[in-house]
Amino acid sequence: MSAVAPATGRLSRGLLFAAALCAGTTVANIYLAQPIIGPVAETFGVSAQTAGIVVTTAMLGYAAGLLFVIPLGDSLDRRKVVGVLSVLTAALLVGSSLAPSLPVLAVLGGLAAVTTVVPQVLIPLVVQLADPAQRGTAMSWVQAGLITGIMGARVLSGQLAGLLGWRSVFAVAAALTLVVGLWTVRALPSDGRRDSVDYWSLLRSLPGYLRREPGLRRACLRQAGSFAAFNAVWTTLALVLTAPPHSFTVAEAGLVGLLGLLSAVLAPTAGKLVDRRGPRLVGALGLTVLAFAALVLVLGTTSLTALLIGTAAVPIGLQVGQAANQNAALSVNPDAGGRLNTIFMLSTFLAGAIGSAAGSVAYGAYGWPGVCATALVFLGLGAVGLRRVR
Template identity: 45%
Template sequence: MTGTNTVTPTATSHPTSPSTTTSTETRTHARTRARRDGPPTGVFLAVVALCTAVTAANIYLAAPLLNLIAHDLGVAPSAAGWIASVAQLGYAAGLLLFAPLGDTADRRRLVGALSAAAAAALVVAGLAPGLPALGAAVFAASAATVVPQLLVPLVAERAPAARRGRHLGVVVAGLFAGVVAARVLGGLAGQAYGWRAVFLGAAGLTALIGLATAVLLPAETRPRTKTDPLTALKGIARVPRVLAASAELRSACLRQAGMYGAWSALWTALALLLTGPGYGMSTGTAGLFGLFGLTASAVGPLAGGLVDRFGVARVVGFAYVLAAVSVPLFWLGGSWIWALCAAAVLLHAGLMAGQVANQTRALTATASPATANTAYIVAAFIGGAAASALAAPAFGHWGWGGVCAVAACWLALGWLGAAGRPGRTARTARAARGARTR
């Protein structure tokens, strides 16, 4: 074993000298200690999953409240549909600005600052006098609600390689639990207390849970760097380079953009279908339909285990099969409630399986997991925002069948766009990273 006592004066300047090796080992051990610091694994995963659920819910608060917002602000329900797209675009913008900082910044401070900013923006949303002000506040709140994507790479770093998929599955399950809460509890609370109370309540919860999570995060040993006002822009600049270097990352991005776009189109317009003349449900009753999202929360840990056992490619293929079967069932659901229920179960199961598998692929594709995760989530949310933006006009012009057509197109684009074989770059990066940590 190489040690400091073997260093000779002539070897210190050689690029492969024992002192350099010792320095590298010291940095590796420091990173390992940073990963192991903090609460026990079970507590850590529970805290991260709860914070992920609370913050992720903010992106979807408006969707079940569109009718209430439209009625209160004196506009047509279809005219308020763009608020859901604004939330997703805001989230994508926040990911580009803040998520790459997870590779370099102190995540404790970053999580705390972003949680406080998101809470403040939600308060503004709850007090908004009109749609433009509401859209701006929702955009800002969603941009600051990138905390889950700062925590996911931390989970991947701390997890043993053999259980990484399971750990990520727990966190992603928390994310979808937040989506369910936003739709179910948001719809019920909106009907009982008004849509403004929902945003104000979410602000308080975000501040409480986000700041508590920041306090409980493990300490990280990272080299101190000078404060650079262009750090965020440099983080954005890294994203294209990381994407260009990894075909496997590009595949994960395209596949999840297609899957998430299909889900967003259907779920954005679903409240319009259920509260429309066909079904005539109240906002609260329509929100209960979000309970089918619990399917995703249940599938998350299972999907992580399948990824660990069978690999990413098989799980992604299975996820797309489930989503493809759900689309014609959704179309039948325009008239038959049983088909709508079955389609919701299948689509959520497919979305969760695809999310866990594709995100596992993205996080292990390069040596910069936070930047790779940024590219992955931004791609998914751009796909979702674009599909959501088309869903409301499609519903207005062609009804529920038009929304189902948008979802089918997004699935086809996501699958065919990533049909090529992943390249060797990501495998090489993983092998190198594995060698460094051994």
């Protein structure tokens, strides 16, 4: 496929800021429902467990968006794709704010998650526009926006729901998505005229890239191991925080998660390190930080200091690794960045789901030390991806 694509080296600071802001704003939409399950359950007269279907459909919707929407970025003008997705997401979020029943909310929230994959459309574009020697730095700024959106959404959603009710969460998110999305569209360059490629041909090409590109497979494996370990810990963190001897309230446990914002601050440094030392070495560093965090966290059942240090280190290790691994994956062929990012993110997302489930099972069977041991097993599997590509 040939295309008239934006030239390398045309990534301005203003465009990079717009991409990072848009990434943070839109990725937050996936996590809006997590802190407000209680109020949603009260509104519709169901249990919190039943209301959790809203969170599940959001995760499933995002996975569907990764697979079926992102590849369009290799065929269509990404400027238009971002605009259309922003408008659709805003409309679906407005519908969510007005949902008359739980099933309607679950469906609309899931569909909004399908279309809120804007960050994963922007990242390949940023990689393509950036100078090859600065791709890691450029990508890390967008990832900093992502981390801020993910971590901030949980806190802001809960606070806003407490002040104005849970419906206001979706209404405000709709307004922010529309305004920031359309502003970003104005900042983005057009891809120009691109050759029309059959949509199903784009999807059928995905296995071929994974089969032919060992560098892509190794980057996916490193990130899958890292994200599975992260989710094993992050999913069960509130359980150990709220249990004796720490006995935090749920609100206090949620605030501990804000330590993850440290990784957003360090993201540009990680990106510069990738540009200078290469993704393989930095990927190994990310795995090492995560392993250190898991070992420290083992002491967290009795030591709050160890628990907080480990909690701060886990997202830092994940961010350092992702800066390296996503750079390695997309550098295989920047012109096919949409499809490469689909493979990378989908494998990461699926590994995260496995990690969450494994962490919950390990906590139930062996407690917090079992969770930490599970995380180390996942990191060992990810380390297999450090083998050199011949």
